[in-house]
Each structure stands twice: as structure tokens, then as C-alpha cells.
Amino acid sequence: MKIGELSRRTGVPTRLLRYYEEQHLLHPDRTDNGYRDYPESAVQDVQQIRGLLDSGLTTQMIRAILPYLSGPDEILLPAEHLTPDTAALLQGHIDRIQARIECLARNRDRLRGYLAAVRPEGEEGAVRS
Template sequence: MRIGELSRRTGVPTRLLRYYEEQDLLHPERTENGYRDYGEPAVQDVQQIRGLLDSGLTTEMIRAILPYLSGPDEILLPSACLTPETAALLRGHIDRIQARIDCLARNRDRLSAYLDAVNGMSAVSKR
């Protein structure tokens, strides 16, 4: 399929698909006239790349682990292939995700407490 079709099927603009290729995340074949030709697996690859980017991974991290991903829930990475550099990148990212989760939980708790306090005042003033 051509880049426009891949874009339509994934919802990812062609500009980003070209960027993914520049970042060595996608590897389309080239036709005789130079057009990109993507196989059917490219749809899942793009969806996986988008999900990893949305989770905050950099293209560098994705490039390191993408060859070992066989789907959204499965990583086939033999431990011998996990370099210390890649492990450090992933550990750092996990730590950043946890920090964001902690911050969001604190904000949720504060907002809930505020709403409880406001609702409690409203109930008292209605009496």
C-alpha cells in the first residue's frame, strides 16, 4: 500500500510516516518509480509506534525495542539482547512515568477533598 493509504488506515499524517522512516522505525519497500510501498504489517507497526510515543517513549527508545515487539502486549526480547544502555533508557522512562502517576494521584486526591469540602458546606447551608 502507498503512504496515503497507510495514513488513512492509521490516522497518522503522511508527514509523520516519513519522519518514522527517517528515524528508522518504518522500512517501506520502494517501487521502480520510487514510491513507498508498505506491507500489511505496517498498519500494526504504526499503531504500535503511536502507542509508544503517546506513552512518552522517544524515537531512540522505540528504535531500540521495536524489533522485539510482536504486538501491543508481547515483547520477545531475549535478555542477551537487552543492552545496559537500553535498560537504563527504559528504567529512566519507567521512573518518569511513576513520577507522573504520583503527581496525578496527588492532584486527584486534592480535587476530591476540595469537592467533598464544598459539597459538605452546601449540605450544611441548605439546612
């Protein structure tokens, strides 16, 4: 399929599809006239790339794990293929996610405490847990 059709089927602009190719996330064939020719599997690949980007992974991380994705909920990365660099990259991302979770939890608790301190007892819209 041509890039325009892939764009229509995934909702991803052609400009981003070209960027994914530049980042070595997509690998279309080229026709004799130079047009990109994507396989049917590119639809799922683009959907996975979007989901991974939306979850905060970088294109570098996605490039490392994309060959091992078999679906949106499954990564089949054999231990012998997990390089120390890839492991460090993924661990760093996990650590950043955990730091954000802890920061959000602290902010949530502070806001709850503030609301509990300034709201009269039993007021509508009481603080939820």
C-alpha cells in the first residue's frame, strides 16, 4: 500500500510516517518509480509505534523492542537478544516512570490535605480516595 493509504488507515499523517521511516521504525519497499510500498503488517506496526510513543517511550527504545512485539500486549524478547544497552535503556525509562508516579502521588496527597483543611466537614464534593 502507498503512504497515503497507510495514513488513512492509521490516522497518522504522512509526515510522521516518513519520520518513522527515518528513525528506522518502518521499512517500506520502493516501487520502480520510487514510491513507498508498505506491507499490510505496517498498519499494526504503526498502531504499535503510536501506542508506545503515547506511553512515553522514545523512538530509540521502540527501535530496540519493535522487532519483538507480537501484539499490543505482548513482547517476545528472548533473553539472549536483550543487550546490556537495551536493558539499561529500558531500566532508565522504568526509573523515570517511577519517579513521575511518586511525584504525582505526593502532589495528589498535598492537594487532598489542602482540600481537607479548607473544606467544612461534609461539604459537597468531599475529597475522594
